[in-house]
Amino acid sequence: METLSYFLPQVWFGILALFLFLYVMLDGFDLGVGILSLTASTEERRGILMTSLSNIWDANETWLVLMGGGLFGAFPLAYGTILNALYIPILLMVFGLIFRAVAFEFREQAKRKLFWNFAFGAGSFLAALGQGFALGGVLKGIQVDQAGHFIGTTWDWLSWQTVLVALTLIQGYVLIGSTYLIWKTTGELQDTHYKTAKIAAVTTLIGAILITIGTPIFYEYARERLFHRPLVYLFAVIPLLGVLLISLLIRSLFRKEEKAPFIWTILLFLLTFVGLAMVVFPYIIPTQITIYEAAADPSALVFMIIFIGALIPVMLFYNIYQYIVFRGKITGGHYGE
Amino acid sequence: MEFLSNTVALSRMQFALTAIFHMLWPVLTTGMAIYLAIVEGIWLKTRNPDYYYHARFWSKLYILNFGIGVATGIPMEFQFGTNWAPLSEAIGNFFGSIIGFEASWAFMLEAAFLGIMVFGWERVHPIIHFISTILVAVGANLSTFWILAANSWLQTPAGGEMVNGKFIVHDYFQGIFNPFMVVSVSHMFLGTLETSLFVIGGISAWYIYNNRHSAFFAKAFKIALAAAIAVAPLQIYVGHLSGEQVYHYQPSKLAAMEAQWHTTPAGQPADWSLIALPNEQAEQNDWEITIPNALGYILEFKPKLSEPVLGLKEWQPADRPHLVALIYYSFRIMIAIGFFLAGLMLVSTIQWLRGKLSPENISQQRLLMLGWIFAAPLGYIAVESGWIVRCVGRQPWTVYGLIRTADAASNLPASNVLTTLTGFATVYSLLFVAVLYFGSRIIRRGPRLDLPIPGLKDQPAVETTPGEFIPDERPVEAQQ
Numbered sequence: 001m002e003t004l005s006y007f008l009p010q011v012w013f014g015i016l017a018l019f020l021f022l023y024v025m026l027d028g029f030d031l032g033v034g035i036l037s038l039t040a041s042t043e044e045r046r047g048i049l050m051t052s053l054s055n056i057w058d059a060n061e062t063w064l065v066l067m068g069g070g071l072f073g074a075f076p077l078a079y080g081t082i083l084n085a086l087y088i089p090i091l092l093m094v095f096g097l098i099f100r101a102v103a104f105e106f107r108e109q110a111k112r113k114l115f116w117n118f119a120f121g122a123g124s125f126l127a128a129l130g131q132g133f134a135l136g137g138v139l140k141g142i143q144v145d146q147a148g149h150f151i152g153t154t155w156d157w158l159s160w161q162t163v164l165v166a167l168t169l170i171q172g173y174v175l176i177g178s179t180y181l182i183w184k185t186t187g188e189l190q191d192t193h194y195k196t197a198k199i200a201a202v203t204t205l206i207g208a209i210l211i212t213i214g215t216p217i218f219y220e221y222a223r224e225r226l227f228h229r230p231l232v233y234l235f236a237v238i239p240l241l242g243v244l245l246i247s248l249l250i251r252s253l254f255r256k257e258e259k260a261p262f263i264w265t266i267l268l269f270l271l272t273f274v275g276l277a278m279v280v281f282p283y284i285i286p287t288q289i290t291i292y293e294a295a296a297d298p299s300a301l302v303f304m305i306i307f308i309g310a311l312i313p314v315m316l317f318y319n320i321y322q323y324i325v326f327r328g329k330i331t332g333g334h335y336g337e
Numbered sequence: 338m339e340f341l342s343n344t345v346a347l348s349r350m351q352f353a354l355t356a357i358f359h360m361l362w363p364v365l366t367t368g369m370a371i372y373l374a375i376v377e378g379i380w381l382k383t384r385n386p387d388y389y390y391h392a393r394f395w396s397k398l399y400i401l402n403f404g405i406g407v408a409t410g411i412p413m414e415f416q417f418g419t420n421w422a423p424l425s426e427a428i429g430n431f432f433g434s435i436i437g438f439e440a441s442w443a444f445m446l447e448a449a450f451l452g453i454m455v456f457g458w459e460r461v462h463p464i465i466h467f468i469s470t471i472l473v474a475v476g477a478n479l480s481t482f483w484i485l486a487a488n489s490w491l492q493t494p495a496g497g498e499m500v501n502g503k504f505i506v507h508d509y510f511q512g513i514f515n516p517f518m519v520v521s522v523s524h525m526f527l528g529t530l531e532t533s534l535f536v537i538g539g540i541s542a543w544y545i546y547n548n549r550h551s552a553f554f555a556k557a558f559k560i561a562l563a564a565a566i567a568v569a570p571l572q573i574y575v576g577h578l579s580g581e582q583v584y585h586y587q588p589s590k591l592a593a594m595e596a597q598w599h600t601t602p603a604g605q606p607a608d609w610s611l612i613a614l615p616n617e618q619a620e621q622n623d624w625e626i627t628i629p630n631a632l633g634y635i636l637e638f639k640p641k642l643s644e645p646v647l648g649l650k651e652w653q654p655a656d657r658p659h660l661v662a663l664i665y666y667s668f669r670i671m672i673a674i675g676f677f678l679a680g681l682m683l684v685s686t687i688q689w690l691r692g693k694l695s696p697e698n699i700s701q702q703r704l705l706m707l708g709w710i711f712a713a714p715l716g717y718i719a720v721e722s723g724w725i726v727r728c729v730g731r732q733p734w735t736v737y738g739l740i741r742t743a744d745a746a747s748n749l750p751a752s753n754v755l756t757t758l759t760g761f762a763t764v765y766s767l768l769f770v771a772v773l774y775f776g777s778r779i780i781r782r783g784p785r786l787d788l789p790i791p792g793l794k795d796q797p798a799v800e801t802t803p804g805e806f807i808p809d810e811r812p813v814e815a816q817q
Contacts, residue, residue: 055452069437076429083418
């Protein structure tokens with residue numbers, strides 16, 4: 001029983017990290033494409049950008065719904081406390097996602113598309129901004145009382161570090177969105193996104209360097225973890241791998257490879273993710289609440305592993321199938337009608 | 338305006354607003370998904386291109402509604418954490434798991450296969466496409482199952498107990514199959530079907546009324562009517578079962594639904610209030626028209642009650658629902674609509690049997706078509722009224738008998754909630770207008786009857802499964 005109460009929350013930490021990673025990767029490029037659409041020069045281009053997402057954005061967004069449901073069931077205390085503390089970033093994201101979602105259909109139907117173009121781009125930006133502040137807010141830490149309930153104030157999540165995290169996340173989304181478009185488009189549109197990908201690679205790198213340096217300096221809990229042997233060797237490897245991946249990415253962009261940039265970007269996201277997870281673990285609210293304290297009953301965790309965990313391969317399978325069905329380049333502004 | 342500084346009241350208003358608005362979209366898409374699977378099945382079986390064009394036409398309305406459904410569903414999930422953190426912590430063990438199941442079992446399935454259903458006509462084999470459409474319908478209706486299971490558990494919590502302010506689950510299946518679950522899921526399932534059928538029938542009637550594609554839309558109209566023959570009466574019966582359950586499990590809600598202030602003891606006849614002016618201060622109805630003995634018949638099919646009907650005065654004001662008039666009238670509106678739709682179905686069926694709905698004659702049924710056009714929005718109103726009865730009537734409890742709404746809300750500054758509430762009200766008003774505008778535009782444009790038909794490589798004899806999805810009651814005429 002004692003082992004179970006350690007093992008089960010760890011399994012759920014892993015499952016939720018997987019959901020969150022899939023969300024950040026998949027809806028990340030959706031949101032990135034959305035932000036890039038603000039710079040699209042013609043209506044036709046914008047049409048192609050939106051078409052490249054129209055069949056997948058809802059399934060991609062569902063990983064967020066799944067992550068939310070999983071967090072709610074597996075770590076109820078964290079679900080309440082984190083969302084309560086991050087009221088404004090979460091609602092920013094929610095409103096952003098609303099605008100992004102409705103823009104797809106409304107733009108398709110509208111004669112004057114300007115408003116819905118803006119709703120799509122600005123909605124994507126707002127959602128990314130909210131997510132960035134939420135991530136920054138969690139890393140920064142949340143003020144809680146003995147029972148783990150939020151006792152801070154409305155704007156606790158806002159600081160220059162969280163602004164940096166938010167901006168870097170937006171850059172990351174623009175990067176993965178650009179490399180996705182390189183993969184899915186041709187011609188001038190593809191050329192444009194080789195350029196945006198290069199710019200985004202550099203700005204993401206700058207943000208990542210600042211965060212990597214800043215985290216151990218400003219957050220004591222991170223310092224303790226990072227410089228504690230034997231983990232220090234592992235943490236030393238991550239920035240090195242990061243530099244390697246970024247160089248591979250930039251090289252592939254200069255060589256005008258079509259699929260490689262997307263794949264290097266995904267690996268870069270994965271690396272960042274592993275790094276963050278290792279800094280945070282075993283906390284779910286850094287320095288305050290561990291996953292063991294926030295976890296639901298072992299019976300709930302087992303029940304959810306059976307009913308959600310078992311379905312993960314199935315969900316992955318049909319999501320991949322749907323990418324296979326819609327493989328290939330987008331040519332016109334339409335997939336079907 | 339005291340409530341403007343009351344976080345609990347504002348959070349409740351925000352949840353009510355977002356829930357009422359969210360409900361409008363899935364209520365259509367879950368029912369319509371089944372309809373889309375049926376028309377696609379008929380197309381594969383008969384190869385009549387009209388059914389292919391039906392599938393294409395209605396799926397445009399489907400995806401318009403689906404997009405807003407997704408967009409407005411996300412605030413529902415996240416509000417449990419942002420505005421109801423103590424509740425999330427207390428019931429996460431059970432309720433959070435169920436929300437997770439909804440995402441993994443239902444919503445992901447619908448969202449992933451929707452792409453193929455809407456955009457994949459040219460990319461996959463028609464059979465794969467048909468399977469995708471069916472999976473969209475399965476996913477959508479599994480959502481109904483899980484969400485209603487979760488909500489039923491709030492109404493009649495089961496499968497565990499409260500320990501130190503947290504609900505500890507002893508038996509998950511008992512929690513899922515809580516007393517309300519089966520009837521509530523059925524009631525909502527039929528509600529989504531009935532709403533969709535009358536929307537599809539109503540829009541078809543509009544075309545027929547205006548002599549546009551009359552023969553084409555007569556097909557959709559008849560499918561909707563054929564299904565309504567089964568659904569409309571069944572819904573009244575299941576609604577009755579649901580009322581009986583409230584009578585047994587949530588007497589304070591029943592008292593508010595019927596505006597009964599005084600207890601009627603067992604063995605007595607009970608009058609049914611038809612119209613009343615409930616007065617909460619005076620704890621009485623200022624004015625009412627009653628039908629003698631009718632409540633006994635309604636609840637138990639007999640003149641005298643075998644169990645007492647408790648009156649609102651049995652509870653302290655803090656322990657019983659308020660907004661009695663809202664609950665009382667919402668309930669009556671729902672019932673009136675249920676009977677009106679069943680009546681409309683009955684009249685239409687008689688006309689059908691008399692041969693008045695044949696493609697040549699159907700345009701002359703102008704009054705009947707007007708009736709269906711009028712009926713198109715009624716399903717929505719009935720569903721929303723039902724949810725108001727269900728959730729306002731559950732007060733002051735969030736989890737009936739276990740957790741009070743006042744103890745469930747996050748401790749947020751009221752100004753934060755007021756800001757987001759205003760934001761939701763503004764954005765949702767805009768979306769509502771936009772949907773009506775774009776939806777009516779899709780309808781005014783009408784179906785595209787010039788789309789290329791995706792080729793079938795196999796011969797018709799191959800498909801044996803599609804026939805299974807055609808309901809038995811479908812008359813021979815609809816198969817043409």
